[in-house]
Amino acid sequence: MAAWSERLAGVRGVLLDISGVLHDSGEGGGVPIPGSVEALARLKRSQLKVRFCTNESQKSRGDLVGLLRHMGFDISEGEVTAPAPATCLILKERGLRPHLLIHDGIRSEFAQIDTSNPNCVVIADAGESFSYQNMNKAFQVLMELDNPVLISLGKGRYYKETSGLMLDVGAYTKALEYACGIKAEVVGKPAPGYFQSALQEMGVESHEAIMIGDDIVGDVGGAQRCGMRALQVRTGKFRFSIYLTLTCVHGMRPSDEHHPEVKADGYVDNLAEAVDLLLQYAHQ
Amino acid sequence: MAAWSERLAGVRGVLLDISGVLHDSGEGGGVPIPGSVEALARLKRSQLKVRFCTNESQKSRGDLVGLLRHMGFDISEGEVTAPAPATCLILKERGLRPHLLIHDGIRSEFAQIDTSNPNCVVIADAGESFSYQNMNKAFQVLMELDNPVLISLGKGRYYKETSGLMLDVGAYTKALEYACGIKAEVVGKPAPGYFQSALQEMGVESHEAIMIGDDIVGDVGGAQRCGMRALQVRTGKFRFSIYLTLTCVHGMRPSDEHHPEVKADGYVDNLAEAVDLLLQYAHQ
Numbered sequence: 001m002a003a004w005s006e007r008l009a010g011v012r013g014v015l016l017d018i019s020g021v022l023h024d025s026g027e028g029g030g031v032p033i034p035g036s037v038e039a040l041a042r043l044k045r046s047q048l049k050v051r052f053c054t055n056e057s058q059k060s061r062g063d064l065v066g067l068l069r070h071m072g073f074d075i076s077e078g079e080v081t082a083p084a085p086a087t088c089l090i091l092k093e094r095g096l097r098p099h100l101l102i103h104d105g106i107r108s109e110f111a112q113i114d115t116s117n118p119n120c121v122v123i124a125d126a127g128e129s130f131s132y133q134n135m136n137k138a139f140q141v142l143m144e145l146d147n148p149v150l151i152s153l154g155k156g157r158y159y160k161e162t163s164g165l166m167l168d169v170g171a172y173t174k175a176l177e178y179a180c181g182i183k184a185e186v187v188g189k190p191a192p193g194y195f196q197s198a199l200q201e202m203g204v205e206s207h208e209a210i211m212i213g214d215d216i217v218g219d220v221g222g223a224q225r226c227g228m229r230a231l232q233v234r235t236g237k238f239r240f241s242i243y244l245t246l247t248c249v250h251g252m253r254p255s256d257e258h259h260p261e262v263k264a265d266g267y268v269d270n271l272a273e274a275v276d277l278l279l280q281y282a283h284q
Numbered sequence: 285m286a287a288w289s290e291r292l293a294g295v296r297g298v299l300l301d302i303s304g305v306l307h308d309s310g311e312g313g314g315v316p317i318p319g320s321v322e323a324l325a326r327l328k329r330s331q332l333k334v335r336f337c338t339n340e341s342q343k344s345r346g347d348l349v350g351l352l353r354h355m356g357f358d359i360s361e362g363e364v365t366a367p368a369p370a371t372c373l374i375l376k377e378r379g380l381r382p383h384l385l386i387h388d389g390i391r392s393e394f395a396q397i398d399t400s401n402p403n404c405v406v407i408a409d410a411g412e413s414f415s416y417q418n419m420n421k422a423f424q425v426l427m428e429l430d431n432p433v434l435i436s437l438g439k440g441r442y443y444k445e446t447s448g449l450m451l452d453v454g455a456y457t458k459a460l461e462y463a464c465g466i467k468a469e470v471v472g473k474p475a476p477g478y479f480q481s482a483l484q485e486m487g488v489e490s491h492e493a494i495m496i497g498d499d500i501v502g503d504v505g506g507a508q509r510c511g512m513r514a515l516q517v518r519t520g521k522f523r524f525s526i527y528l529t530l531t532c533v534h535g536m537r538p539s540d541e542h543h544p545e546v547k548a549d550g551y552v553d554n555l556a557e558a559v560d561l562l563l564q565y566a567h568q
Contacts, residue, residue, distance in 0.1 A: 093290055130416040136451050139442065143449055157463045158423065167420050171459035178439045179455040 013204030020214030020236015026162030035272035055154035057124035154188030190222025297488030304498030310446030319556035339438035341408035438472030439487015474506025
């Protein structure tokens with residue numbers, strides 16, 4: 001691999017994933033990843049532009065930012081690209097009235113949306129609300145539509161909470177896709193339009209931007225397909241992938257650093273190391 | 285299409301799907317499909333061999349047969365090929381100890397199976413037991429295995445109950461496959477081995493056998509891939525597909541009689557019509 005100086009040259013803007021980079025989510029909001037509060041503060045004092053790009057779909061943007069600020073992170077609502085507000089724009093533009101299969105924590109984001117007589121389904125990381133009854137209701141709504149539209153807030157396979165790995169929205173989206181014979185529209189990483197809107201809001205061109213995340217497909221692969229560079233941190237769900245590398249002999253799950261299709265522009269232990277490198281080598 | 289006399293010539297054995305052909309399942313066991321009790325009785329009085337081949341995975345074989353007998357059907361446990369007993373054979377042969385993500389109604393089928401320290405997951409139509417917590421537990425078991433094995437009792441997309449369409453096991457299997465990056469082994473229709481075991485138990489070669497079912501993929505396509513003929517009945521979930529044909533303009537769900545890949549050897553209104561035709565034209 002080329003030297004860091006070469007890989008990071010010309011970076012002007014940094015997109016940061018939140019869960020697995022700033023903190024590990026979980027009961028009571030989770031815990032900050034060691035060194036990340038200070039690393040973010042240093043990054044924001046630099047000349048680099050910073051924006052947050054998350055697939056969080058259990059909490060409203062306000063609640064998420066409140067939790068992170070409480071942990072000491074320098075972050076405000078206006079700096080966060082999140083899938084629920086992006087979805088609301090799409091629903092309004094297209095005159096869509098959703099049946100919502102979502103977590104109660106994010107329902108407030110849809111307060112201004114007409115949900116009467118639904119003509120689409122919006123699915124987010126509903127957690128415990130992914131009951132059979134709720135899944136079946138969403139399925140039945142889709143099957144009754146002439147033109148079934150399913151909008152999925154991200155397509156993550158799983159994420160790591162302090163208590164362990166948790167199934168993410170992507171798994172349940174696959175279930176509805178298969179049952180209905182349809183394909184969901186994804187709002188969130190790795191959808192190119194989602195990264196592009198985050199770049200636009202940051203005011204940086206893709207070739208001058210770098211994504212930092214813990215998900216090799218959603219963060220790294222998605223950003224690279226938009227012409228950005230991307231670093232993978234060895235925190236969040238990444239740590240579990242390392243464990244898999246060591247234990248997985250016959251399994252079909254590739255380890256992240258040896259993913260068959262996606263190669264990050266660099267691997268770092270955590271956000272603190274990423275910021276060290278960026279402050280040293282970006283802008284060159 | 286060729287004449288019925290040609291399409292049914294030489295049939296010696298009949299495999300019957302149960303749900304959607306004999307009865308519509310639902311609260312209290314569901315209701316018989318009009319004419320099916322008498323049609324089965326006539327079929328069993330003929331020289332044709334008869335066997336039942338079901339993907340039922342919410343009820344034990346004994347309970348299912350009890351319900352059907354109560355409705356008036358001439359059926360006994362020994363005549364039924366069902367996925368749970370077939371799965372138990374596989375588990376024993378391969379020394380697999382399952383974590384069971386199943387409906388309580390079928391738990392008795394696994395009474396003789398060692399489920400300590402699981403080294404695989406068995407998923408069936410768990411219905412209301414497909415809670416987030418139960419799905420997440422199965423996911424975590426798989427992610428902790430060096431060689432994750434997921435056995436799925438069928439891969440149905442949905443089925444019809446008297447109260448409406450219900451998500452079937454296939455949807456939840458897709459969710460786990462996607463989350464874990466693995467592929468499930470299917471025990472049940474349309475797996476070729478499953479049809480072959482039913483044929484063997486009936487004592488009829490595939491070219492002399494015909495499948496009668498309401499599922500164009502699971503019943504018709506699966507049987508044809510094993511060299512059997514297959515009729516689709518316009519009862520059970522088929523009736524809903526008709527509705528889709530009429531209402532579905534832009535959707536991606538093909539109607540069953542115009543399925544892009546699977547063509548039945550014949551379409552009949554119900555089991556009664558199928559039996560009329562078989563008694564008239566088989567054996568010729």
